[in-house]
Every structure is written in structure tokens, then in C-alpha cells.
Amino acid sequence: MSAEADRVGVIGAGQMGSGIAQVVAQAGLEVWLHDTPEALKRSKASMEDSLGRLSARGRLQEAPGAVLERVHPAAELEDLAGVRTLLEAVTEDWGVKSGIFARLRELLSEDALVATNTSSIPITQLASSYGRPGRFLGLHFMNPVPVMPLVEVIRGLGTAEEAVAQALDLVGRLGKTAVQCNDYPGFVSNRILMPMLNEAIQCVMEGVAEPEAIDQIMRLGMNHPMGPLALADFIGLDTCLAILEVLHSGLGDPKYRPSPLLRKMVAAGWLGRKSGRGFYRY
Ligand code: CAA
Numbered sequence: 001m002s003a004e005a006d007r008v009g010v011i012g013a014g015q016m017g018s019g020i021a022q023v024v025a026q027a028g029l030e031v032w033l034h035d036t037p038e039a040l041k042r043s044k045a046s047m048e049d050s051l052g053r054l055s056a057r058g059r060l061q062e063a064p065g066a067v068l069e070r071v072h073p074a075a076e077l078e079d080l081a082g083v084r085t086l087l088e089a090v091t092e093d094w095g096v097k098s099g100i101f102a103r104l105r106e107l108l109s110e111d112a113l114v115a116t117n118t119s120s121i122p123i124t125q126l127a128s129s130y131g132r133p134g135r136f137l138g139l140h141f142m143n144p145v146p147v148m149p150l151v152e153v154i155r156g157l158g159t160a161e162e163a164v165a166q167a168l169d170l171v172g173r174l175g176k177t178a179v180q181c182n183d184y185p186g187f188v189s190n191r192i193l194m195p196m197l198n199e200a201i202q203c204v205m206e207g208v209a210e211p212e213a214i215d216q217i218m219r220l221g222m223n224h225p226m227g228p229l230a231l232a233d234f235i236g237l238d239t240c241l242a243i244l245e246v247l248h249s250g251l252g253d254p255k256y257r258p259s260p261l262l263r264k265m266v267a268a269g270w271l272g273r274k275s276g277r278g279f280y281r282y
Helices: 015-026 037-056 064-068 094-107 123-130 161-173 189-205 211-222 228-235 237-251 260-267
Strands: 007-011 030-034 071-074 085-088 113-116 136-141 150-155 177-182
Touching: 007 015, 015 030, 015 037, 015 064, 015 071, 015 085, 015 136, 037 064, 037 071, 085 094, 094 113, 094 123, 113 123, 113 161, 123 136, 136 161, 150 161, 161 177, 189 211, 189 228, 189 237, 189 260, 211 228, 228 237, 237 260
Parallel strands: 007 030, 007 085, 030 071, 085 113, 113 136, 150 177
Antiparallel strands: 136 150
């Protein structure tokens, strides 16, 4: 890649966008990260914490400060105009995402590679809002991004082979493993993960066992690093609900119906770790 092609834009400095910007910078690329000033401030603190942990374990080739110097705050979307690779990681909301892609069409060059980190909104639909489907695809990172090796690479109906090849190259540069799939609701990761989390929530609702017991059974019995309820809290219960809604409406099968308890907790604002309360208190 040329120096110009090394310019990467990331939109959204939440948990996922922040982690993505960090691994891009760790790979030696310059990254422009766009969000509100408050979100950028929180993101910097989270990157410092994560880089500090990696450094303490000898997993960083350079000082954390040197990595952070490659992350440039971008107050305006227009600041991303020169980037050749754009990774979108804003909230899981079709209206927000499609509005951003419509603006990006005016800002980015025709050959820019544009990827969304959506966990479930159809790639083909988002590609239409951008308007250059050949240059658009899904790059779905896993949380926590600096630790998890997988990136799910999702082709929209119109994604060009060249775009997929470029994306695979980028994922390799980030030190991650790319696994490809096609654009169907929930892709592979969430189509399999979310029904399991939903079933664990149904177990709580029906009084089958306490949350701690359900998680312990899955950790000790199935060797999962986190129990399903701790994981749902970690992902965010609102995000889990949004993904289950997409699976339910997109596939039309009642087996994806979100648990009424999940709906109730989200309505109460119990969103998991980020709100301080979910199946556990934080
Ligand atoms: N940055 C840097 N290092 C981090 C980190 C971060 N953000 N988070 C954890 N670590 C490091 C720790 O420092 C620790 O390092 P060592 O092994 O060298 O000591 C290591 O990761 C393990 O951390 P902990 O000891 O704190 O805790 P743990 O052993 O439980 O691991 C975990 C934490 C990696 C998150 C592990 O619990 C895990 O893998 N959980 C499952 C995560 C998962 O399933 N993610 C996918 C969610 S689905 C998704 O993201 C997609 C979607 O669309 C919803």
C-alpha cells in the first residue's frame, strides 16, 4: 500500500470504533477517528488502558504513546475526505448509518473502500445507501477488538472481488484472521450466538436457574470464557435486542423471537455493563 492508501478513517468512537481505530494504529497506519468530542475523550482513555495492558504483557512492539500518535481526532465528517479506506462503527441504527453513508458518497473518492462494522443490518441495504455497492462490504470485528482474532468479512450482493481482496489484505495487516461469509441476517456469528444468549435469558425468565448458575454451567461445562448472560451484558442488552429483531424479521422464524425479559430490561434502561446494570451490577 502507498502512504496515501495508508490513511484510514473510522467513524464512531464507541467500544467497537475505538478498538478498531486502535488496532489500525497498532498496525502502523494513520487513522482519523470521527465522533463527538466527549466520545473521542472516552475513546482515548479506553485506548490508553488497552494499550497499557498489551504493553505490560509484552504484546506491543512500541510505546503506547507512539501508537496513540497515529490516531487523529476528526471533529467533522469532512475531515475524513482524503481517506482511501473507511470503517464505519456507529450505533446499530439504520437511519443513522444510512445518513452517514449518503454524506460519505459526496466526500470519498470513487475508489475508496468502505466497510461497515454492523452486527446485523444487511450489507446490501447499507451498500445501497452509499451508492457504490462494488466498493462496499461488511468487516465485523469482535469485542474486545484488541484481543479477539476474528473479523467476519461479509459480501453484499454487489461487492466486487477487488474490494474483498483489499479487505482481506487489510485484515491481515491488522494481525486478525478474516473469515468470509455472505449477506444473510446476522451473518454467521450472530445467527449462532444470539439464539444462545436469548435462550439463557429465557432460562432466567422461566426460573430455570439464577444468572450466576446459568453462566457457571456454560463456563465450566462448555469451556466458554464468559457465561452467556455476562456476555450479553458485555455486548449490551440493547444491541442484543436489536440483533434479535433483525434475525426475527429477516428470517421470519419464531425461534428468533426476542425474550420478553430482554425487552423489559432494555425498556428499563438496564443495558448491561455500559449502564451499570444488566443481569449483573457493575
Ligand atoms: N485490551 C487489551 N487487552 C485486553 C482487553 C482490552 N480491551 N480486554 C482484555 N484484555 C486482556 C487482558 O489484559 C488479559 O491479558 P493476559 O491473558 O495476557 O493476562 C486477557 O485479555 C484476558 O483478560 P481478563 O483476564 O481480564 O479476563 P478474561 O480471561 O475473562 O478475558 C475476554 C476477557 C478476552 C473478554 C474473555 O472473557 C472472552 O474472550 N470473552 C468472550 C468475548 C466474546 O465472545 N466476544 C465476542 C462478542 S460478540 C461480538 O463482539 C460481535 C457482535 O456483533 C455482538
